[in-house]
Amino acid sequence: KNEVEQSPQNLTAQEGEFITINCSYSVGISALHWLQQHPGGGIVSLFMLSSGKKKHGRLIATINIQEKHSSLHITASDPRDSAVYICAVMEYGNKLVFGAGTILRVKS
Amino acid sequence: DSGVTQTPKHLITATGQRVTLRCSPRSGDLSVYWYQQSLDQGLQFLIQYYNGEERAKGNILERFSAQQFPDLHSELNLSSLELGDSALYFCASSAWDTTGELFFGEGSRLTVL
Numbered sequence: 745k746n747e748v749e750q751s752p753q754n755l756t757a758q759e760g761e762f763i764t765i766n767c768s769y770s771v772g773i774s775a776l777h778w779l780q781q782h783p784g785g786g787i788v789s790l791f792m793l794s795s796g797k798k799k800h801g802r803l804i805a806t807i808n809i810q811e812k813h814s815s816l817h818i819t820a821s822d823p824r825d826s827a828v829y830i831c832a833v834m835e836y837g838n839k840l841v842f843g844a845g846t847i848l849r850v851k852s
Numbered sequence: 853d854s855g856v857t858q859t860p861k862h863l864i865t866a867t868g869q870r871v872t873l874r875c876s877p878r879s880g881d882l883s884v885y886w887y888q889q890s891l892d893q894g895l896q897f898l899i900q901y902y903n904g905e906e907r908a909k910g911n912i913l914e915r916f917s918a919q920q921f922p923d924l925h926s927e928l929n930l931s932s933l934e935l936g937d938s939a940l941y942f943c944a945s946s947a948w949d950t951t952g953e954l955f956f957g958e959g960s961r962l963t964v965l
Binding site: 755777779786787788789816830832837838839840841842844845 | 954
């Protein structure tokens with residue numbers, strides 16, 4: 745079993761839809777990161793969370809430390825949101841463990 | 853632009869060869885992380901340096917080594933290259949040792965023929 749599980753693996757949405765990507769992990773962590781990777785490879789950090797909830801524009805990230813679960817929400821999705829979204833957890837000892845990623849396609 | 857610079861962007865070499873990948877962190881960031889992204893293994897953590905010292909080690913092969921210099925740039929050395937080493941190698945930097953937002957470089961794409 746992977747230490748970091750993401751779901752769904754693939755997601756196709758219509759423009760304007762509300763999207764949720766889930767991440768579950770099985771180890772103790774100091775922080776959780778949500779990353780975005782566009783075709784062509786570049787990785788952008790969206791959020792770093794150790795508790796609660798963060799919001800940036802149309803993106804919202806939440807984490808429940810007790811349940812070892814995090815969600816990334818995209819409100820009013822846009823075709824420009826099409827990318828791979830990766831959940832990564834920072835274990836104690838600075839080891840960052842990545843989920844397999846969720847491939848999101850938003851159709852106009 | 854993340855402020856993290858990686859060179860070269862693309863590199864093609866032959867099996868058995870040795871290459872060096874370079875990373876310049878964001879101004880003021882003391883931590884540098886190296887990651888490998890291959891098609892079959894996804895993203896994997898290789899190694900972290902903080903202010904010149906090795907801080908954490910992940911799935912880094914013995915054929916690979918890294919260091920961080922006094923000016924805080926870092927180099928990842930890959931030797932005795934094998935076909936399976938073909939991958940995207942990312943560097944990321946952060947301000948702190950154990951926490952903080954990560955800023956990623958654009959990656960170095962290594963192809964071993």
